[in-house]
Amino acid sequence: MSQMLRLLRMDKAVQLSGLSQAEMVSFVETLGEPGYRGRQLFAALQHRRLRSFSLMTDLPKDLQSRLNQVAQAGTLKVESQYASTDGTRRYLMKTIDGLPVETVFIPEEHRDTICFSSQSGCPLQCSFCLTAQLGLLRSLTAAEIVEQIHIALNDAYGTGVKPPRGTNLVAMGAGEPLLNLDQLLKALRVMAEPQGLHIVPNRVTVSTAGVVPRILDLAKTSDRPHLAISLAAPTDELRNELMPINKRWPLEELLGACKVFEKTLKTGERLTFEYVMLEGVNDSDEQARQLANLLNRHNITAKVNLIPHNPAEPLPYRPSNDATVERFKNILESKGIHTYVRRPRGRDIFAACGQLAARQTTLNSRIESNLVGANN
Ligand code: SAH
Numbered sequence: 001m002s003q004m005l006r007l008l009r010m011d012k013a014v015q016l017s018g019l020s021q022a023e024m025v026s027f028v029e030t031l032g033e034p035g036y037r038g039r040q041l042f043a044a045l046q047h048r049r050l051r052s053f054s055l056m057t058d059l060p061k062d063l064q065s066r067l068n069q070v071a072q073a074g075t076l077k078v079e080s081q082y083a084s085t086d087g088t089r090r091y092l093m094k095t096i097d098g099l100p101v102e103t104v105f106i107p108e109e110h111r112d113t114i115c116f117s118s119q120s121g122c123p124l125q126c127s128f129c130l131t132a133q134l135g136l137l138r139s140l141t142a143a144e145i146v147e148q149i150h151i152a153l154n155d156a157y158g159t160g161v162k163p164p165r166g167t168n169l170v171a172m173g174a175g176e177p178l179l180n181l182d183q184l185l186k187a188l189r190v191m192a193e194p195q196g197l198h199i200v201p202n203r204v205t206v207s208t209a210g211v212v213p214r215i216l217d218l219a220k221t222s223d224r225p226h227l228a229i230s231l232a233a234p235t236d237e238l239r240n241e242l243m244p245i246n247k248r249w250p251l252e253e254l255l256g257a258c259k260v261f262e263k264t265l266k267t268g269e270r271l272t273f274e275y276v277m278l279e280g281v282n283d284s285d286e287q288a289r290q291l292a293n294l295l296n297r298h299n300i301t302a303k304v305n306l307i308p309h310n311p312a313e314p315l316p317y318r319p320s321n322d323a324t325v326e327r328f329k330n331i332l333e334s335k336g337i338h339t340y341v342r343r344p345r346g347r348d349i350f351a352a353c354g355q356l357a358a359r360q361t362t363l364n365s366r367i368e369s370n371l372v373g374a375n376n
Pocket of ligand 1: 174208228308312
């Protein structure tokens with residue numbers, strides 16, 4: 001199909017994976033079909049994770065072909081996928097208009113975590129993140145967000161097979177989720193439905209570089225996901241350099257918004273601060289004390305996740321070594337801050353935080369040999 005035709009098709013066709021069950025019922029009614037067909041269609045897409053109408057054999061053939069003309073069951077296409085030695089899987093996909101989307105599946109002992117993208121590329125210019133180099137291509141639709149989860153689960157367990165463990169979601173792939181909040185919340189509502197994936201917002205963490213007005217909006221949202229804030233620096237001076245968004249919403253404003261958000265936390269829920277550790281840049285004892293003082297001064301009950309920097313070829317940083325990370329952690333803990341060190345997953349296939357958008361050509365031959373069959 002030519003690019004032109006494909007775009008035309010995208011404009012006209014409804015992306016069904018972004019519809020709730022109630023919307024699906026209304027949609028089939030506009031086609032003159034009874035409401036129960038909408039419920040069937042919703043279950044086929046969201047419960048059985050079928051990605052084409054021809055697989056929905058409980059729908060009449062003529063309805064399948066009408067749907068083919070006006071709607072899309074699956075829009076994302078898997079271009080390639082990689083498996084890490086630690087079990088992590090990384091998917092490089094393309095939208096219908098040819099833009100890259102990346103998703104990472106991380107198996108853990110008791111649950112699986114799927115790290116999904118909210119945008120193709122990213123408009124923020126964080127100096128330590130590879131996705132920044134793409135710039136923003138566009139925000140993803142709710143359907144494109146939901147489909148990433150379908151594709152990862154189908155690949156891990158088989159189409160339609162119930163996952164043996166629960167699924168956690170993190171919006172920590174490419175993009176700034178709070179710059180696509182409407183579609184993100186839409187996707188989360190669809191995924192929460194019990195007749196579908198049934199992944200509730202309590203299983204979802206959204207990570208932001210600090211879009212203050214949207215943090216305040218999220219605080220007012222009922223059934224909201226958990227929130228993580230990427231800090232990366234304890235002072236405005238350094239944060240301006242590493243995360244230019246700080247010039248728009250500096251630390252005082254950001255922590256002010258966190259304070260408002262904190263009031264909405266449920267029992268046992270905590271705000272998370274992520275701190276990527278860059279050797280010789282933000283990992284000194286003095287910076288650990290500054291970070292502890294910053295959080296304590298605002299009296300925020302949070303935990304800190306230290307993320308050793310995941311290197312990627314064009315980025316001018318190295319990860320802090322284990323001893324430095326440990327010392328940084330001890331300083332924070334000595335000042336009463338719960339601190340965890342996040343173990344990098346899937347580094348060998350460029351699936352770790354901040355490594356998304358690594359071009360295939362940057363993957364070495366060892367990784368190429370890990371290539372597993374594509375598309376489903
Ligand atoms: N835009 C959102 C979500 C995407 S980044 C945000 O900024 O939070 C998800 C996490 O990965 C962030 O905490 C970010 O600081 C971290 N990260 C980015 N690049 C990284 C890298 N190269 N190594 C380790 N962590 C990185």
